[in-house]
Amino acid sequence: MPKVNPSILRWARETAGFSIEDAADKIGLGAARGLAGSERLAMLEAGEAEPSRPLLLKMASQYRRPLLTFYLAERPVMAARGEDFRTLPEEFAQRDAALVDTLLREVRARQEMVRALLEAEDEAQVLSFVGSFDQDLGAEALATNIVETLGFDLEHFRHGSGRGSTKGFSYLRERVEAAGVFVLLIGNLGSHHSALNVELFRGFALADPVAPFVVINDQDSEQAWSFTLLHELAHIWLGESGVSGGRPTIAIETFCNDIAGRILLPANDIAGEQPLIGATQGRVMARIAAIADARQVSHSMVAYKLYREGIIDQHMWSAVTALYRELWLRNRAAQRDRARESDGGPNYYIVRRHRLGNRLLALSRRMLAEGALSPSKAAAILGVKPNNVYSLTDSAA
Structure with missing residues (x-):
């Protein structure tokens, strides 16, 4: 029987973002024979002792690695995740970065399974818009190309399905998925303890x-989802895989933000806006609210657009954006408190369906019915337990 590679035990822990003390606590390795749990774990990582199978299973769960990983002779090559378009604040620790790495790794594995399934069933079609555009052609040309490819109607987005940000997002997502893109909402790694800050x-x-x-990180406000979706679509049109954060400080992120802004709030919509340089914050926020409410977009997006058009300055943009974020966090905390006080909660399958999107659910349901997909593989693609697969896909019908 092969032995566990101790160097991989340490690598798996470190790439999961755990200190040795935190890891010992997570896997339930307590003090014994006069040694603290962290000391016992250090011995395992040094090859001075062999972990039991139950302990390895706990490590696999907490470190989010397949059990087989611990028996490999060499550390596995890290899967390419594309470009990192973020400029992270200094306060984010290795643990936070590791959570994003884990999410990227899991979603990429699911995406590769979907592609393999489509190829095996002769349903793989090359989407001509992926990687079709060059940034040098300009933001206006790319925004126009995306709108035309999706058949996106701005008035329908704003008013066609009823007022409300989620109505507009549902319409945009429908158009994007019809074009061939899978759109998922994921904001944690399975529990609120692993929530990912926007x-x-x-x-x-x-x-x-x-x-x-x-x-899309669903920890963000619902009003921001449409902007994020269009931002990421711009990356797909440019043929760039990668992760975006909350602070656009590099040229490509500003470019993709401009694409989303041009689509959701065209320049002619604010062409008559008077400059607000030197205006009070209250006056600026009142004007932002009027524009956002009329056009079904987020207040933060309007603030960004006004900044890019020179209507407000960078200082004001930064100030109101920070305030909107604070207000959103307070509102979300209040919503959670109300949810805990109320009886029951949203149906699991309805919530999960919304997060997965119709395209992924429809593909999984059809392939299950045709026998091309087993429940266990469908569970891996959908990110759920096998015993939930049929109820989940049936609820999507």
């Missing part, structure tokens, strides 16, 4: 020509 990760794109994926 400053750390707002969205990412996997620019595959057959099975492109966009993931």
Whole structure:
């Protein structure tokens, strides 16, 4: 029987973002024979003792690695995740970065399974828009190309399905998925304890020509989802896989933000806006609210657009954006408190369906019915337990 590679035990812990003390606590390795749990774990990582199988199973779960990983002779090559378009605040620790790495790794594995499934069933079609555009052609040309490819109607987005940000997002997502892109909402790794801050990760794109994926951090406000989706679509049109954060400080992120802004709030919509340089914050926020409410977009997006058009300055943009974020966090905390006080909660399958999107659910349901997909593999693609697969896909019908 092969032995566990102790160097991989340490590597798996470190790449999961755990200190040795935290890891010992997570895997339930307590004090024994006069040694603290962290000391016992250090001995395992040094090869001075062999972990039991139950302990290895706990490590696999907490470190989010397949059990087989611990028996490999060499550390596995880290899967390419594309470009990192973020400039992270200094306060984010290795643990936070490791959570994003884990999410990227899991979603990429699911995307590769979807692509392999499409190829095996002769349903793989190369999407011509993936990687079709060059940044040098300009933001206006790319925004126009995306709108035309999606058949996106701005008035329908704003008013066609009823007022409300989620109505507009549902319409946009429908158009994006109809074009061939899988759109998922993911904001944690399975529990609220692993929630991913939007400053750390707002969205990412996997620019595959057959099975492109966009993931949106649903910890962000619902009003911001449409902007993020269009931002990530711009990356797909440019053929760039990568992860985006909350602070656009590099040229490509500003470019993709401009694409989303041009689509959701065209320049002619604010062409008559008077300059607000030197205006009070209250006056600026009142004007932002009027524009946002009328056009079904987020206040933060309007603030960004006004800044890019020179209507407000960078200082004001930064100030109101920080305030909107604070207000959103307070509102979300209040919503959670109300949810805990109320009886029951949203149906698991309805919530999960919304996060997965109709395209992924429809593909899984059809392939299950045709026998091309087993329940266990469908569970891996959908990110659920095998015993939930049929109830989940049936609820999507």
